[in-house]
Amino acid sequence: MKGENTLYHKRARDILGKPFTFIVSRYLGVSIAIGIVTGLVIRVFRWIIDRTLTLLTIIYPFMGKHPWLLIPYILGIFIVAWLIGKIVKPYETDVVRSGVTQLKAVLLGKHRIHRWPVLWRKFVASLLTICPGLFLGRERPSIQIGACIGACFNEKFFHLTDKDKYLLMEYGVAAGLSAAFSAPLAGTMFLSEEMTHNFNSRIWIPALTSSIVSAFITFLFFGTKPCLYIPITTKLPVASYPWLIVAGVVIGFLAYCFQFAALNLTWWYSKITFIPKEFHNIIPLLLVIPVGLWNPYILGGSHDFIKYVTNMSLSTNWKAMVAILLVTEMVGSVEQILPMTLITLVAYYVNRLLGGRPSLYDAMLEEN
Known part of the structure; x- marks a missing residue:
């Protein structure tokens, strides 16, 4: 039959997707919003910690020269401990530990996080524990704070369900770590390697967007100099x-x-x-x-x-x-x-x- 052996060659329009139908684009705006809010919150978080720890380098040497000042300082520590206990008690499971473990349990469907109560309690309790000098990093509270911000966006505006209901929380995880260290690549990689264990484009592209935005917010306030700047002038032999x-x-x-x-x-x-x-x-x-x-x-x-x-x-x-x-x-x-x-x-x-x-x-x- 005529044309029986004719090959059909697909054209570009048969292979390429339609413009503006990329599924990830629907999450672009919210990922930017999560990055902005998370960046602003963590900016305040970092600023308070940095200033307080700098103050401790003045207070402790002064108390070393004037030991009697230890008495009111210790009394103040007891007040701080009482405040921490009262703040975390209603949501002890979510606030006391690192927060990352609880988030992993949420993603596995084994736990439910109370977004707003945990958000402000984690923020305040973390400051009350880190600022007196406990050996705690800013990264894990920042991760949980970012996740709660993402979850709040979902609860208030988007109401995603089923397999998508944790997406905004995951974007917040990446944004939180990114803002803590001004390290957007590490924030996204942490999410993929530690939390979700995959590189699904619906997750990591918006997550990278949130990370970049939150890091940019911190750059505006802290400058572009890395937060742990160690100038290396020579190569290791x-x-x-x-x-x-x-x-x-x-x-x-x-x-x-x-x-x-x-x-x-x-x-x-x-x-x-x-x-x-x-x-x-x-x-x-x-x-x-x-x-x-x-x-x-x-x-x-x-x-x-x-x-x-x-x-x-x-x-x-x-x-x-x-x-x-x-x-x-x-x-x-x-x-x-x-x-x-x-x-x-x-x-x-x-x-x-x-x-x-x-x-x-x-x-x-x-x-x-």
């Missing part, structure tokens, strides 16, 4: 690489010790029955005082101390890829990628070899 392996082994061992201690904290605190559970925070708040008298620069997230010793370990909480990206964005240099990759990989492997978990947050899910 090849002869030093064996020592990186040694350092990786030590860091991996310490990471395992950290996981062991972190996963036993709940059990240890359960043995303390003479103090009401909601006021257990008084123990670390008092224990940190002698540390502050010794060296106030290591209090809180220890950013100033890290800048001084130029050494930091991320293998305890963060998977290898996120660790490398986060340090690269925070430090502001890509020249040391190979050494960072080597030491991170060795630390990660040693931690796993000793029986450590690749994700501390997944391990914490098994505590309950």
Whole structure:
């Protein structure tokens, strides 16, 4: 038959999608909005922490010279502990721990988060614990705050259901971490590697948008200089690489010790029955005082101390890829990628070899 063997060649219009039908574009506006709000909230969060920890470097040396001032300071710490207990008690499960574990449980359908009550309680309680100098980072509260902001957007404006109902919360996760460190790539990678375990375009493209916007908001207030700026003027000589392996082994061992201690904290605190559970925070708040008298620069997230010793370990909480990206964005240099990759990989492997978990947050899910 005529034309029987004629090949049909598709044209571009048969292959390409119709303009403005990209499904991810429907989430572009809300991802930008989440990034803006999260960036503004975390900006205030970071500003208060930075100013307070700087103030501690003045207060503690002054108290060291005038010991009698420890009495009103300790009384103030008891008031702070009481406030923390009262704030977190109604939503203790969501506010007391890191927040990341609870978010993972939400994504697995094992937990339900109360958005607004958790949002403001996490914000205030985190400030009340970090500002007196407890060894807590800003990243995990920022992640949960961002997630709650995303969830509030869904509850108030979008009402997404079924498999889409957690999308805006996931965008907030990425925006929160990004705003905490001004590191948008690490925020997006953390979401994909630690929380969702996939690179679905409906998730990571809007999440990257939220991350970039929230980081940009922090740039407007804090400048474009990386938040943990360590100027590196020379390249590490090849002869030093064996020592990186040694350092990786030590860091991996310490990471395992950290996981062991972190996963036993709940059990240890359960043995303390003479103090009401909601006021257990008084123990670390008092224990940190002698540390502050010794060296106030290591209090809180220890950013100033890290800048001084130029050494930091991320293998305890963060998977290898996120660790490398986060340090690269925070430090502001890509020249040391190979050494960072080597030491991170060795630390990660040693931690796993000793029986450590690749994700501390997944391990914490098994505590309950």
